[in-house]
Amino acid sequence: MTLAIGIDVGGTKLLGGIVDEDGKILARIRKDTPKEGGTALTDRVADLVRELMAQSPSPITKVGLSAAGFVSADRQTMLAPPNIAGWTGVNLGKELKERLGLDVIVENDANAAAWGEYKFGSGKGSTHAILLILGTGLGGGIILNGELYRGAYGTAGELGHMRLVIDGQLCGCGARGCFEQYSAGPALLRHAREGIAAAPERAFDLLKRGDGTAAGLTGAHLTAAAKDGDRLALSAFTITGEWLGLGIASIVVAFDPDLIIISGGLVEAGDFLLEPARGALERAASFSGHPLPRIVPAQLGNDAGLVGVADLARQ
Numbered sequence: 001m002t003l004a005i006g007i008d009v010g011g012t013k014l015l016g017g018i019v020d021e022d023g024k025i026l027a028r029i030r031k032d033t034p035k036e037g038g039t040a041l042t043d044r045v046a047d048l049v050r051e052l053m054a055q056s057p058s059p060i061t062k063v064g065l066s067a068a069g070f071v072s073a074d075r076q077t078m079l080a081p082p083n084i085a086g087w088t089g090v091n092l093g094k095e096l097k098e099r100l101g102l103d104v105i106v107e108n109d110a111n112a113a114a115w116g117e118y119k120f121g122s123g124k125g126s127t128h129a130i131l132l133i134l135g136t137g138l139g140g141g142i143i144l145n146g147e148l149y150r151g152a153y154g155t156a157g158e159l160g161h162m163r164l165v166i167d168g169q170l171c172g173c174g175a176r177g178c179f180e181q182y183s184a185g186p187a188l189l190r191h192a193r194e195g196i197a198a199a200p201e202r203a204f205d206l207l208k209r210g211d212g213t214a215a216g217l218t219g220a221h222l223t224a225a226a227k228d229g230d231r232l233a234l235s236a237f238t239i240t241g242e243w244l245g246l247g248i249a250s251i252v253v254a255f256d257p258d259l260i261i262i263s264g265g266l267v268e269a270g271d272f273l274l275e276p277a278r279g280a281l282e283r284a285a286s287f288s289g290h291p292l293p294r295i296v297p298a299q300l301g302n303d304a305g306l307v308g309v310a311d312l313a314r315q
């Protein structure tokens with residue numbers, strides 16, 4: 001059995017693990033991400049790999065690193081990490097090889113998570129699966145014919161920036177009307193606040209969950225309220241889910257997947273989000289009678305990126 005190490009680099013923490021060929025994590029270590037990023041972060045990643053190697057029952061030669069942002073087509077250089085200082089344009093493959101004497105591959109975090117879910121989570125048995133991660137943004141990863149689709153320049157799968165609305169909400173990417181402006185965490189909160197503004201007399205129970213203001217509400221408050229049957233919270237999930245289904249309809253036209261896997265914080269609301277998405281997909285689907293993909297929740301949670309990138313390193 002070939003073991004591999006996966007490292008998931010987040011804005012505040014580094015998760016590392018030894019992963020076997022069944023996607024099982026045999027050991028894991030967590031460290032803080034140094035705020036200054038750059039060389040300090042590269043050094044800490046190398047330390048993390050060495051510590052995991054020392055714990056491994058057999059020698060390890062395969063290491064993968066996942067992080068948010070564009071990665072070069074040769075899987076070596078971080079092009080534009082949004083949450084990490086001092087890594088733009090850094091050839092991590094080279095820098096880590098100098099420190100560790102090993103080849104390391106770098107992969108976009110959503111791509112890595114898509115591979116993890118496809119191989120070891122909800123995607124088992126699928127051949128054409130798309131992962132959508134609904135968190136502070138909307139990340140995507142595409143598996144076609146059992147392979148991770150990376151595009152000509154390594155940047156495929158940025159599905160959150162498909163444009164759904166002409167002249168819509170301004171997005172962090174600089175465009176307007178992107179999918180993630182309608183169906184990620186901030187959109188859920190916006191839909192809830194719009195509901196509160198329209199019917200403040202119905203918002204009393206919901207607002208009590210936070211600090212009493214619409215601005216103080218979080219996604220966790222909305223999920224808990226939806227589970228208790230709160231109408232405003234349920235409505236916010238319905239609207240967000242319907243936008244999700246509409247975006248998926250466009251994805252289906254482009255890729256004809258058999259499976260759509262939803263992960264990220266919003267999926268904790270389960271069918272409150274997914275049922276409206278399924279309904280909206282059926283209504284919005286082009287070509288009636290064409291088979292539609294199943295829409296299912298992810299299974300691996302925060303481990304998907306680590307497990308996925310370790311396995312990609314082993315490919």
Ligand SMILES: [Zn+2]
Pocket residue numbers: 160161171172173174175178
């Ligand atoms: Zn955008």
